[in-house]
Amino acid sequence: xxxxxxxxxxxxxxxxxxxxxxxxVVAGDTPxxxxxxxxxxxxxxxxxxxxxxxxxxxDPDGTFDHPDxxxxxxxxxxxxxxxxxxxxxxxxxxxPGAVDGQAPHIDVSVFARGLLNRVxxxxxxxxxxxxxxxxxxxxxxxxxxxxxxxxxxxxxRFDIHLxxxxxxxxxxx
Amino acid sequence: xxxxxxxxxxxxxxxxxxYRSTALRHPKQPLVLMPQRLTELTGPLLxxxxxxxxxxxxxxxxxxxxxxxxxxxxxxxxxxxxxxxxGSLVEIWQANAAGRYKHRADRWAAPLDPNFEGVxxxxxxxxxxxxxxxxxxxxxxxxxxxxxxRPAHIxxxxxxxxxxxxxxTQMYFPDDPLFFQDPIYQSVPESARSRLVAAxxxxxxxxxxxxxxxxxIVLRGREATPAEDA
Ligand SMILES: [Fe+2]
Numbered sequence: 001x002x003x004x005x006x007x008x009x010x011x012x013x014x015x016x017x018x019x020x021x022x023x024x025v026v027a028g029d030t031p032x033x034x035x036x037x038x039x040x041x042x043x044x045x046x047x048x049x050x051x052x053x054x055x056x057x058x059d060p061d062g063t064f065d066h067p068d069x070x071x072x073x074x075x076x077x078x079x080x081x082x083x084x085x086x087x088x089x090x091x092x093x094x095x096p097g098a099v100d101g102q103a104p105h106i107d108v109s110v111f112a113r114g115l116l117n118r119v120x121x122x123x124x125x126x127x128x129x130x131x132x133x134x135x136x137x138x139x140x141x142x143x144x145x146x147x148x149x150x151x152x153x154x155x156x157r158f159d160i161h162l163x164x165x166x167x168x169x170x171x172x173x
Numbered sequence: 174x175x176x177x178x179x180x181x182x183x184x185x186x187x188x189x190x191x192y193r194s195t196a197l198r199h200p201k202q203p204l205v206l207m208p209q210r211l212t213e214l215t216g217p218l219l220x221x222x223x224x225x226x227x228x229x230x231x232x233x234x235x236x237x238x239x240x241x242x243x244x245x246x247x248x249x250x251x252x253x254x255x256x257x258x259x260g261s262l263v264e265i266w267q268a269n270a271a272g273r274y275k276h277r278a279d280r281w282a283a284p285l286d287p288n289f290e291g292v293x294x295x296x297x298x299x300x301x302x303x304x305x306x307x308x309x310x311x312x313x314x315x316x317x318x319x320x321x322x323r324p325a326h327i328x329x330x331x332x333x334x335x336x337x338x339x340x341x342t343q344m345y346f347p348d349d350p351l352f353f354q355d356p357i358y359q360s361v362p363e364s365a366r367s368r369l370v371a372a373x374x375x376x377x378x379x380x381x382x383x384x385x386x387x388x389x390i391v392l393r394g395r396e397a398t399p400a401e402d403a
Contacts, residue, residue: 001251001252001253001254001255001391001394002180002183002253002365002368002391003179003180003183003253003368003391003392003393004340004342004368004369004390004391004392005183005184005185005342005361005362005365005366005368005369006184006185006340006341006342007185007328007341007342007343007357007358007361007369008192008341008343008357009328009341010328010343011276011278011279012266012274012276012278012279012328013266013328014276015266015274015275015276015290015291015292016264016265016266016291016292016328016330017264017266017330019223042197042198043196043197043198043201044197046197048198050278054339056212056215056216056217056336057212058211058212064211064212064215065217065218066215066216066218066334068211068214068215069211069215076217077217078216078217078219099210099211099212100210100211102210102212105212107212107213107336109336109339111341112198113194113198114192114194114195114196114197114198114199115187115195115198115199116184116185116186116187116189116192116195116357116360117184117185117187118339118341119187119200120207135205135207135208135210138205138206139205143202162197162198162199162200163197163198163199163200163201167200167201167202168200169202169205170200170202170204170205171204171205171206171207172204172205172206172207173207173209173213173336173337
């Protein structure tokens with residue numbers, strides 16, 4: 001059967017998609033919870049206030065709440081946050097564990113008005129890259145930094161540039 | 174097992190000059206190939222905890238009924254091999270009968286309907302079937318080009334069972350005269366456009382109650398051979 005084509009999420013996603021607990025992959029009082037925050041920028045360096053950022057990740061042991069995951073866990077693993085008027089999103093979560101010989105990472109989908117399909121990127125963590133990563137190794141070296149979050153007081157910062165001199169690396173899945 | 178890549182000619186290009194907002198929002202660097210590993214082969218399985226009682230009937234979410242043509246929109250969520258995707262969350266959002274969204278950024282001078290939120294959720298059943306009762310949304314103008322109007326549509330969000338299958342799209346109504354000038358609809362390769370158009374479904378039309386429309390949604394299917402690495 002032929003797959004259904006994608007269409008843009010449009011400018012009015014906020015009425016349909018945000019959930020009250022969307023940004024909270026874990027509850028606020030969970031020990032070791034971190035904030036991942038960032039902004040979405042367009043090719044002119046302008047903030048994008050009508051994007052949706054979704055995250056999918058393993059728990060700290062590297063397992064997923066999914067039947068195909070060896071050692072299924074009950075960690076939701078999924079985060080969803082629309083950008084605000086300042087183009088900012090935030091996700092409350094736990095650091096993922098290593099998965100299958102890969103460095104700890106979070107898969108990210110970005111949807112927005114003006115994006116006719118989602119774009120896909122990955123968040124890596126600066127102190128968790130010592131053993132390398134098979135996907136990151138395929139990214140041109142001078143662009144790898146766009147996939148590595150920066151440490152902050154209460155977690156990490158991961159800005160997303162859809163276009164421009166600092167364009168984030170996006171993947172063809 | 175990994176998922177088949179969508180064939181060329183399925184999705185719109187990210188750079189589509191007719192839709193002006195793509196100009197500054199599409200990546201210009203080449204995309205990097207992402208082999209499907211465990212993170213991509215799994216995904217959120219969001220179930221009943223996400224649904225309220227009236228989430229699949231957008232006509233009963235308030236004390237009064239919304240204005241407009243009552244319709245039933247239903248169909249099956251399938252993978253590319255025709256297998257039903259079961260127990261999967263389907264989210265929709267739409268304009269009211271006058272073409273106005275209940276959104277603070279929608280400034281189109283059409284009336285809001287106090288009895289219409291324009292938001293629905295449903296879970297697919299064991300056959301992958303979902304169903305919504307709603308009202309037919311109106312067309313609405315936008316600033317993309319002179320006299321630009323979006324054809325009536327309902328926004329759909331689907332998860333499937335993996336990060337790889339995630340899809341957001343729009344459902345249109347048959348024979349809409351506005352298709353010819355809509356760059357979002359036209360961004361889809363021509364041979365795939367009809368997959369975004371619901372079919373009028375007389376069998377699902379209810380006498381003296383509602384018109385039926387059928388919209389089946391197909392997500393990526395599995396590769397025939399096992400992946401060489403997981
Ligand atoms: Fe719309």
